[in-house]
Every structure is written in C-alpha cells, then in structure tokens.
Amino acid sequence: MVYIILAILFITIQVFFLSRLIKVSDLIKYKIIALLVFFQLFLPAALRHVDVYNDTGMYVNHFKKINPKNVLSIDYNSRFEKGYQILENFIFLKISKSPIALLFFTSLFIQASHIIFFYRYSKILWFSIFLYLGLTYYFFTVSGIRQSIAISIFNFSFIFLINKKWIFYAISIFCAAMFHSSAYLLLCLPILYNIRISIKLLILYTVFVLICFLFLKDILNLYYTYFPKYGANYLAEQWISKSKIGTYIIILTNFIGFLIVLKKFNFKDYSYTEKYMLFSYMMVLTFLIFSLKISVISRFTNYFIPATIVMLANSCWKIKNNVYRNIIYSFWVIFLVCQVAVILVYRPNWFTIVPYKFYWQ
Numbered sequence: 001m002v003y004i005i006l007a008i009l010f011i012t013i014q015v016f017f018l019s020r021l022i023k024v025s026d027l028i029k030y031k032i033i034a035l036l037v038f039f040q041l042f043l044p045a046a047l048r049h050v051d052v053y054n055d056t057g058m059y060v061n062h063f064k065k066i067n068p069k070n071v072l073s074i075d076y077n078s079r080f081e082k083g084y085q086i087l088e089n090f091i092f093l094k095i096s097k098s099p100i101a102l103l104f105f106t107s108l109f110i111q112a113s114h115i116i117f118f119y120r121y122s123k124i125l126w127f128s129i130f131l132y133l134g135l136t137y138y139f140f141t142v143s144g145i146r147q148s149i150a151i152s153i154f155n156f157s158f159i160f161l162i163n164k165k166w167i168f169y170a171i172s173i174f175c176a177a178m179f180h181s182s183a184y185l186l187l188c189l190p191i192l193y194n195i196r197i198s199i200k201l202l203i204l205y206t207v208f209v210l211i212c213f214l215f216l217k218d219i220l221n222l223y224y225t226y227f228p229k230y231g232a233n234y235l236a237e238q239w240i241s242k243s244k245i246g247t248y249i250i251i252l253t254n255f256i257g258f259l260i261v262l263k264k265f266n267f268k269d270y271s272y273t274e275k276y277m278l279f280s281y282m283m284v285l286t287f288l289i290f291s292l293k294i295s296v297i298s299r300f301t302n303y304f305i306p307a308t309i310v311m312l313a314n315s316c317w318k319i320k321n322n323v324y325r326n327i328i329y330s331f332w333v334i335f336l337v338c339q340v341a342v343i344l345v346y347r348p349n350w351f352t353i354v355p356y357k358f359y360w361q
Helices: 002-021 026-046 056-065 082-095 099-121 125-134 137-143 145-162 166-177 181-192 199-214 216-226 228-234 245-264 272-290 295-303 305-317 322-346
Strands: none
Touching: 002 026, 002 125, 002 322, 026 099, 026 125, 026 137, 056 082, 056 099, 082 099, 082 145, 099 125, 099 137, 099 145, 099 305, 125 137, 125 305, 125 322, 137 145, 137 305, 145 166, 145 181, 145 272, 145 295, 145 305, 166 181, 181 272, 181 295, 199 216, 199 272, 245 272, 245 295, 245 305, 245 322, 272 295, 272 305, 295 305, 305 322
C-alpha cells in the first residue's frame, strides 16, 4: 500500500516541479511532461505479471488458448467482442504468441490515448495526471482491457463530437463497440449538441435522474432487449448491489468536484468542449447513483471519467486567488491519497496491485 501511494505522490510531485522549473515554452514543456508520464504509466502496465491487476489473468489465459487460422477467425460463442478477438488474432499471428505482446500493445494504446487526451484538453497537466492516479482510474485502465480500448477510441473521437463531424464520430463509436458493446451508449451524445446549458436545465435533469432511478430496472430491461447478450450477463442477481459504502464515498468525491465545476462554469459563454465535459460529469454522477441499485452500471462512468478529470482540473485552474487555488489543490491531494489508502487497506480486492511483479518473475 505504501509503495502505491508513494508512486502516486512521486509522479505528481515530479510533474508539478517540471511544470514550473523547465524554462521553455509551455508547448514544449507539456510535451516533455506528457512523454515522461506516459512511459512511467505505460511500462508498469505493459510488463506486469499475470497476477497483477484483477482481470489480467483472464485475458492472458484466453490469449494462450486461441489458435486462429487467420486474423478474422472469430468464435461467435465467445463473450469477447469481435473486434477484440481480431486484435488478439493479429497479435498472435503477426507479432508474437507470447501473452506479453498482448499486454504490451494494449497498454501502449490505452495509456497513449489517455495522456494525449489530457495533453490536448487540460489547462493544468500535472493536476490532471494526479486525478488520473488519485481517483484510481488508471488502475481500471490497466485491468479492464476491452472496455479500456473502447474508452481510448472514444478519447480520440471526442474531437469529432465537439466539431459536429457525426459520420466520423459514429464510425469511431461502432469501432469502440467492437471491443466493448457498452460503447453503443455513446451514440446518444450528438443529441446533446444543440442543448443549451442553464441552471433550469440542471434542475430538470436532477428530477429526470430521480425518476429514472425509481424505474431503473424496467429501463434496463428495455435496453437489454436490443442487447440481450450484454443484458444476460449484467442483469443477473450477482450484479445487484449489496454493500454500498464504497459507492457512497465515490459519489461524495465526485459531487464535491461537481460543486467546484459548477462554481467556475460560465453558463453564458462556454465552448462545446466545456459543454460536453460538463455533460460527462453529469453522466458520471448519474450512473454512480444508478449503481446504488445495480452496481455494474458504474462501468458506464468509465467512458466519461477522462473528460471529468479535465473538467475538474480546468475548473481548479480558473480560480484566480492563488491562496484559495493552492488550498483546493492541497485538499484534493490529501483527500484522494487518504481515499486510496482506505481502499487498499479495506478493499484490496478492488485493485490487486501489490505485490507488483514483472511478467517474467
């Protein structure tokens, strides 16, 4: 546990001081920081042992069992989506039959996507990187390979969303859904393009969320009518929430951040990027609330967390008073470090990170 917290603090402090000490232009400085952080996050993910992170063993074992005749050899009875199977076949036939190749190339794409997203949209890169680690989202991206690939594709397609390039956006989302079918949800986002954000809208949305919460099971049954394979797995009894303490803590964390975001959001003058990031934050809170009834719904939040991280970081950056801004930074660092410590002590099964081992050990 101590090593994980020290690693998070080391990367954060390192990036914080580099952002202030390097006497070069901000553009070059950001590129240096982004590359440095990328390698520090990519290599531990790419070279991990099969026992490190929850789902690594499952993916490695599946890769060991495949013996495709060609890249397009697909097992239609497999729970793994077609796009992921094609990726596995390509790595197996064209690169290496060793599972380390699977971990290496998926980690390369996933971590590059997230760092590029933060580099492109964040006004304060060091704090976005800290939130990426402190909110434990990085741990998920290493473990949940299929959905993380889908999220990474969405990260790259975000620019199509804010620039109203619907055809390119739709194509990218269909590609994402080839790796995790939950990505079909993202096809709804273009509907929000012409919606004007206001306080009144937020109130109406809150009422809408409460109504949906009351009839959640019926709504999901309707959704899974069109995606029966996904629904059969995720509406089973074992996915119904039992212990909700962890979810309440996560909701509280995101709600505190949302208050900061709303305080600094300009409802009269905002960009499409800011609007979609605010919608992303609203969706994170929505799905977290829904997960109080069915815990697996929290997985939908993962698509929107990168934008949420950027939105919170940029909102803190907008605070003009230096003392107040530094207090906010300090609060998040202390609060999230304590939260990570609590998770690692009382819920170590959430992230089986320690003892960390390399693949060959």
